[in-house]
Amino acid sequence: MMIPGEDSVPVLMTLAVKYLSDCPAALQQLTKENMKLKNLKAQLGETMCWTDYLSLPFTQTVITETLRMGNIITGVMRKAMKDTEIKGYFIPKGWCAFAYFRSVHLDENNYEWPYRFDPWRWQDKDGSNGSFTPFGGGQRLCPGLDLARLEASIFLHHFVTQFR
Ligand code: HEM
Numbered sequence: 732m733m734i735p736g737e738d739s740v741p742v743l744m745t746l747a748v749k750y751l752s753d754c755p756a757a758l759q760q761l762t763k764e765n766m767k768l769k770n771l772k773a774q775l776g777e778t779m780c781w782t783d784y785l786s787l788p789f790t791q792t793v794i795t796e797t798l799r800m801g802n803i804i805t806g807v808m809r810k811a812m813k814d815t816e817i818k819g820y821f822i823p824k825g826w827c828a829f830a831y832f833r834s835v836h837l838d839e840n841n842y843e844w845p846y847r848f849d850p851w852r853w854q855d856k857d858g859s860n861g862s863f864t865p866f867g868g869g870q871r872l873c874p875g876l877d878l879a880r881l882e883a884s885i886f887l888h889h890f891v892t893q894f895r
Pocket residue numbers: 732733735736737739740743803804806807808864865866867868870871872873874875876878879
């Protein structure tokens with residue numbers, strides 16, 4: 732749990748900062764959303780809790796878009812347990828195949844202007860059609876995906892509300 736969890740989230744945070752620094756409109760909207768929550772919490776005298784994290788929709792789209800563009804895990808290896816055919820390609824039993832996430836996440840058939848950092852694209856899309864797999868899928872789906880998103884949200888919240 733520690734090894735896969737240690738490198739991936741800091742890379743996610745670092746890439747989010749990099750992409751935001753190139754996209755002032757996204758940084759502005761992210762700051763506005765998080766400042767609003769921070770001020771509300773201060774007025775109520777409350778600290779942040781789980782539901783607050785879920786109430787930051789734009790922050791979530793920033794994280795999702797960073798995962799899409801950043802491709803922190805570039806893909807996953809799989810071994811064919813039997814002769815298999817996928818979309819006309821034959822994979823003999825025993826061969827290894829590499830499912831390359833980057834080619835899916837940066838394919839213009841799946842995403843308009845795929846090299847543009849555009850968190851707004853996620854406002855009416857959830858990637859559940861198989862075109863968004865930064866955490867893998869199936870039996871080996873990353874068990875740390877919610878923790879990764881939570882950590883990145885907490886980082887972004889403090890980053891944009893306390894620093895310029
Ligand atoms: C941005 C952050 C992260 C990304 C992009 C990511 C991505 C992935 C991917 C793609 C896999 C599937 C590997 C495969 O199918 O061969 C995976 C597996 C795994 N991840 Fe993550 N991960 C992240 C964060 C974390 C965190 C925070 C933890 C734990 C605290 C974690 C723990 C694991 C473990 C234990 C597996 C192996 C699951 C299995 O084989 O059954 N990951 N991760």
